[in-house]
Amino acid sequence: MKFRQTWTAIRALLILTVVLGIGYPLVITAVGQLALPAQANGSLVKVGGTVVGSTLIGQSFADKDGNALPQWFQSRPSAAGKGYDAGASSGSNLGPENKDLSAAIASRQAAIAALEGVAVDRIPADAVTASASGLDPQISPAYALLQVNRVATARHLEAPTVKKLVESMIQGRDLGYLGEPTVNVLQLNIALTRLDK
Amino acid sequence: MSATLWLFIAQIATLVVVLVVIHRPLGDYMAAVYTSPKDLKIERGFYRLIGVKAGSEQSWPAYLRSVLAFSAVGILLVYALQRVQQVLPYALGLPPTSEHLAFNTAISFVTNTNWQSYSPEVTLGYAVQVAGLTVQNFLSAAVGIAVAVALMRGFAYRSSGTIGNFWVDLTRGTLRILLPLSAVVAIVLITGGVIQNINGFQDVTTLAGQTQSMPGGPVASQEAIKLLGTNGGGFFNANSAHPFENPTPWTNMLEVLLMLAIPFSLPRTFGRIVGDTRQGNAIAATMATLFLVSGSLMTWAELTGAGTATRLAGAAMEGKEDRFGIIGSTIFATTSTATSTGAVNSMHDSFTSLGGGMAMVNMMLGEVAPGGVGSGIYGILVVAIIAVFLAGLMVGRTPEYLGKKLGAREIKLASLYILATPTIVLVGTALSFAIAPVRADVTTTSIFNPGVHGFSEVLYAFTSAANNNGSAFAGLTANTPWFDTALGVAMMLGRFLPIVFVLALAGSLAAQDKIPVTAGTLPTHRPQFVGLLIGTVVIVSALTYFPVLALGPLAEGLQ
Numbered sequence: 001m002k003f004r005q006t007w008t009a010i011r012a013l014l015i016l017t018v019v020l021g022i023g024y025p026l027v028i029t030a031v032g033q034l035a036l037p038a039q040a041n042g043s044l045v046k047v048g049g050t051v052v053g054s055t056l057i058g059q060s061f062a063d064k065d066g067n068a069l070p071q072w073f074q075s076r077p078s079a080a081g082k083g084y085d086a087g088a089s090s091g092s093n094l095g096p097e098n099k100d101l102s103a104a105i106a107s108r109q110a111a112i113a114a115l116e117g118v119a120v121d122r123i124p125a126d127a128v129t130a131s132a133s134g135l136d137p138q139i140s141p142a143y144a145l146l147q148v149n150r151v152a153t154a155r156h157l158e159a160p161t162v163k164k165l166v167e168s169m170i171q172g173r174d175l176g177y178l179g180e181p182t183v184n185v186l187q188l189n190i191a192l193t194r195l196d197k
Numbered sequence: 198m199s200a201t202l203w204l205f206i207a208q209i210a211t212l213v214v215v216l217v218v219i220h221r222p223l224g225d226y227m228a229a230v231y232t233s234p235k236d237l238k239i240e241r242g243f244y245r246l247i248g249v250k251a252g253s254e255q256s257w258p259a260y261l262r263s264v265l266a267f268s269a270v271g272i273l274l275v276y277a278l279q280r281v282q283q284v285l286p287y288a289l290g291l292p293p294t295s296e297h298l299a300f301n302t303a304i305s306f307v308t309n310t311n312w313q314s315y316s317p318e319v320t321l322g323y324a325v326q327v328a329g330l331t332v333q334n335f336l337s338a339a340v341g342i343a344v345a346v347a348l349m350r351g352f353a354y355r356s357s358g359t360i361g362n363f364w365v366d367l368t369r370g371t372l373r374i375l376l377p378l379s380a381v382v383a384i385v386l387i388t389g390g391v392i393q394n395i396n397g398f399q400d401v402t403t404l405a406g407q408t409q410s411m412p413g414g415p416v417a418s419q420e421a422i423k424l425l426g427t428n429g430g431g432f433f434n435a436n437s438a439h440p441f442e443n444p445t446p447w448t449n450m451l452e453v454l455l456m457l458a459i460p461f462s463l464p465r466t467f468g469r470i471v472g473d474t475r476q477g478n479a480i481a482a483t484m485a486t487l488f489l490v491s492g493s494l495m496t497w498a499e500l501t502g503a504g505t506a507t508r509l510a511g512a513a514m515e516g517k518e519d520r521f522g523i524i525g526s527t528i529f530a531t532t533s534t535a536t537s538t539g540a541v542n543s544m545h546d547s548f549t550s551l552g553g554g555m556a557m558v559n560m561m562l563g564e565v566a567p568g569g570v571g572s573g574i575y576g577i578l579v580v581a582i583i584a585v586f587l588a589g590l591m592v593g594r595t596p597e598y599l600g601k602k603l604g605a606r607e608i609k610l611a612s613l614y615i616l617a618t619p620t621i622v623l624v625g626t627a628l629s630f631a632i633a634p635v636r637a638d639v640t641t642t643s644i645f646n647p648g649v650h651g652f653s654e655v656l657y658a659f660t661s662a663a664n665n666n667g668s669a670f671a672g673l674t675a676n677t678p679w680f681d682t683a684l685g686v687a688m689m690l691g692r693f694l695p696i697v698f699v700l701a702l703a704g705s706l707a708a709q710d711k712i713p714v715t716a717g718t719l720p721t722h723r724p725q726f727v728g729l730l731i732g733t734v735v736i737v738s739a740l741t742y743f744p745v746l747a748l749g750p751l752a753e754g755l756q
Contacts, residue, residue: 004248005259009266011247012364013274013336016371020335021328024376028383028418032393036384040393042411042441044401051401054411056390056440059403069405076519080435087318087398087410089435091516091544093672095646096504097753101547105510125512126519132438132526132543138519177207179446180522189404 045186047193053186058137060084061189068115070154073139073147073166073192075185076126077108080134092130105129116150138182141170157195165191205496205524208450209489212528215454216461220481223458224465230373231346231366232470240368247364254359257704260347263363264340264696268307271333275303278329279321288322289397297681304685306330308692309337309569311423311430311539311667312658312684314675318412318433323395330430331419335379338426338459339370341571344696345463348575349470351703352599356710360703374459375426382421382455389451390444393417416441424455427569429539429667437529437542438518449525449542456536460567461485463574471599475722480577483730487566491559492531498552499527503754507549516544527552530668534559537569539667546646546654546670553670554750557657560664561742562734563618569665575699577730581721582611582702584733588719598721600711607705614698619741621663621687626656626745628683635679643680645672653749658684663691 032040042054053059060083061072068074081088094101108128109120116123124142144166152159169188173179236244236251244251255263279299282288294302298315305312306329317326343366350360387393396413403409416432420442423430433439443449461481468477500523502513517526526543533540534556545556559566565577582598586608589596596603603611629639644651654670661668662684669675675684720726 005262005266006270008247008249008364009263009270012243012267012367013270015243015246016336017274017328017332020371020376021332024380025327025331025415025418028380028387029393029395029415031384032387032417036387039387039390040417041396042392042394042413043390043444044411047404052404053401053409054440056444057409057411058440059405059409060407061405072405084409086412088316089318089433089439090316091435091438091547091671093544093546093645093670094506094515095546095553095650095672095753096507096513096515096549097648097650097756098506098646101506101515102509105506105515109509123511125510125514129510129515129517131518132516132541133433133435133440133518135435135440136518136520137440140519173204174446174450177204178450179520179525182519186404193404 045190047190052190055184055187056137057086058084058135059186061185070115070150072189073144073151073185076136076139077128077130078134078136079130084135086135089133089135091132091134116146118146122146137186138184141166141181141183144183144188151192155192155196161195162192165195201500201524208524208528209492211450212454212457213485216457219458220462220465223462224477225469227342227374227462227466228469230369231466237372240372243368244364249362249364251362251365254362256358257347257360257700260360260363261697261700264344264700265693267363267367268340268693271307271336272303275306275329275333276300278325279303282322282325285322285324287324287395291320291322294320297678298676301681301685304688305667306333306428306430307337308665308688309341309426309428309537309572310662310665310688310692311428312662312669312688313430313667314681314684316434317431323414326419326432327415331422334419334422334426334428334430335371335375336367338375338422338428338570339367341569342370342374342459342463343367343571344699345571345575346466346470348578348699348703349467351706352471352601354707357707360700360707375422379418379421379425382425383417385451386417386420386448389448390440391417391420391448392441412441421455423540424452424538425459427456427460427536427538429533431540437540438544443542446520446525449521449529452540453529453532456532456538456540457567459570460536460573463571467574467578473599473722476599479722479727479730480574480581482727483734484565484567484573484577486727486731487562487734488531488535491535491555491566492528495531495552495555496524496527498549498555499523502549503551504549513549513552516547518542530556531559534666534668535562535564535566535568537564537572537664537666539661541668544671545657545668546672550750550754553653554746554754556668557653557660557746557750560660560666561738563615563738564664564666565734572665572695576695577734579611579614579699579702580734580737581730582607583615583737584726584730585719585721586611587733588729594717597712597718600714601706601709602712607702610698610702610705614695615737617694617698618663618691621691622659623745625659625663625683625687629655629679638677638679643674643677645674649749649753653753656745656749659687662687665692
């Protein structure tokens with residue numbers, strides 16, 4: 001009696017594994033690849049024919065030592081690997097009373113204040129906190145606007161031109177009330193290269 | 198602040214409106230699926246292959262044996278796949294997982310918990326992800342609904358020795374409900390940017406000239422059932438915070454709705470099966486009230502942003518994505534912890550003390566607001582039995598619910614049900630600190646944040662495992678022999694002990710005839726009963742967990 005149930009269970013599991021574990025993902029993959037290849041393959045973005053990343057996956061615009069490259073808009077701090085490692089998505093998981101987190105926030109604030117030449121109280125929260133995935137592709141409009149003067153100076157562009165570009169790239173809330181307004185850093189930086197003469 | 202409040206209200210209103218609209222057709226459809234005498238042609242073929250007579254119903258012990266046998270072979274298969282993954286296709290060059298991790302992960306996905314002690318992108322190849330994990334995403338959900346439907350039949354049947362056929366319930370739930378819905382949802386998710394391919398990692402040179410290793414994988418197909426089946430196991434380590442799992446604010450709203458869709462429709466199914474939809478409405482109203490209060494409290498805690506580091510940064514954005522913001526994160530977190538899904542779109546470990554505490558409270562309520570697919574409705578029906586019993590004590594009448602007498606056997610089974618999970622949570626947490634060598638390992642290796650927050654990480658882990666939620670204060674290093682084993686045992690007991698009690702209850706209710714409603718019968722469809730039920734849920738969990746919450750999130754929040 002008990003053995004009969006087990007034998008039924010084994011057969012049911014094997015058949016369902018073929019249907020749900022092989023058939024279903026393959027059908028969805030086929031539909032995705034045929035009907036929606038751009039999204040199904042990661043929303044990759046090309047510059048001059050070469051893939052430079054994905055609009056959905058944030059990237060680092062710092063040098064090897066982690067110092068911000070002044071000619072690029074900067075992404076948020078990242079806890080994925082050594083920063084924006086797309087093979088190791090992760091948040092910091094530091095708790096609100098953890099002294100390491102307070103120290104990290106204070107040092108990021110000092111670095112940004114120095115880089116942008118602004119007072120600490122003007123720095124938005126997302127600029128000094130690590131995102132959940134470590135791959136957040138976006139920053140708040142406030143953080144993007146904070147970086148305008150420095151980027152313009154580094155690129156020998158007029159600040160109002162860069163500011164206008166940033167404003168044109170602010171993405172509003174979905175349907176007007178879902179999520180928060182953001183600026184996609186990779187798309188902004190790609191648009192920035194087109195401003196260069 | 199008031200603009201933020203309006204955004205919160207608008208998003209909550211969206212959830213309420215959509216759920217009110219879909220719960221009827223979806224609930225009615227599910228009732229029809231589980232009560233229809235007809236089998237589809239493909240189902241008849243399947244029953245022949247597995248040797249099941251579709252027309253024959255099972256007694257509760259036979260139903261239970263089928264559930265246990267099917268889950269046991271499920272655990273063995275997921276375990277085996279992980280241990281030999283290096284020889285499977287699309288292994289991405291990854292080695293087999295350790296014995297303790299394979300044990301934990303196998304139990305985790307078969308019990309609908311989807312706790313992840315590991316980082317998927319560096320641990321599991323695509324073969325294990327689809328043939329092991331995607332499959333159990335479907336099957337563990339179908340098992341949960343099957344058990345719930347068996348309990349509903351217990352209330353509906355008269356003087357019956359049987360409670361349905363597990364194999365039929367499993368097959369219909371999978372083929373007629375979960376698979377078609379998931380297929381549609383998966384394609385909608387792809388349009389939003391969720392990936393679906395079989396590429397491995399692809400190296401790209403970034404705009405600033407660095408190398409970034411871009412992941413691939415059949416993600417959308419798993420994402421759909423992960424949410425619809427209140428499973429919660431991410432394809433990637435960052436789960437629904439990862440832009441390839443949850444790319445936009447609208448996919449985020451869709452994912453929240455997917456988690457809520459079946460749990461909030463099953464009360465309608467219950468109403469249809471017992472022949473009185475008002476009874477289902479009262480259950481849904483109870484779930485919705487608890488959910489709304491809890492979601493508001495967590496959102497308030499996160500928007501207020503208490504805590505040293507949070508104040509310094511200016512807002513609770515550590516561990517949150519810009520595209521979701523605080524509200525998009527707290528609505529998701531409330532949904533995920535209140536539905537036993539356990540997916541995350543933000544890192545709960547970095548929430549404010551009280552916000553993270555609310556995530557724990559949602560699970561400690563016993564996953565009934567609205568709870569996981571199936572487990573939520575059977576959980577709250579057990580609490581409803583306790584509530585009716587309490588009301589009966591007050592007026593000195595033999596309690597009855599839906600025409601069934603609640604005698605000593607029924608009350609004993611319901612009491613065992615509500616005691617089982619808290620016992621696992623509290624004993625597991627206590628043992629982690631009481632056994633000297635374990636404590637040394639827990640405090641030096643596993644705990645990430647210092648002080649009481651570290652204690653909260655351990656409490657959260659056992660709460661999540663025993664309630665089959667699967668979310669975590671993810672700073673905790675859980676891939677150790679102690680946590681893999683102890684949490685594995687907690688998930689197994691937390692899933693199957695309640696199922697034993699629920700099916701026994703179903704059997705003893707089904708065996709009774711219905712007694713007629715009289716003037717002295719407690720009405721269980723009115724607001725008064727909803728209030729009583731809410732009170733019972735809150736009091737039972739508060740009495741159980743208040744002391745241990747005081748040691749963790751409350752102590753930290755009061756610092």
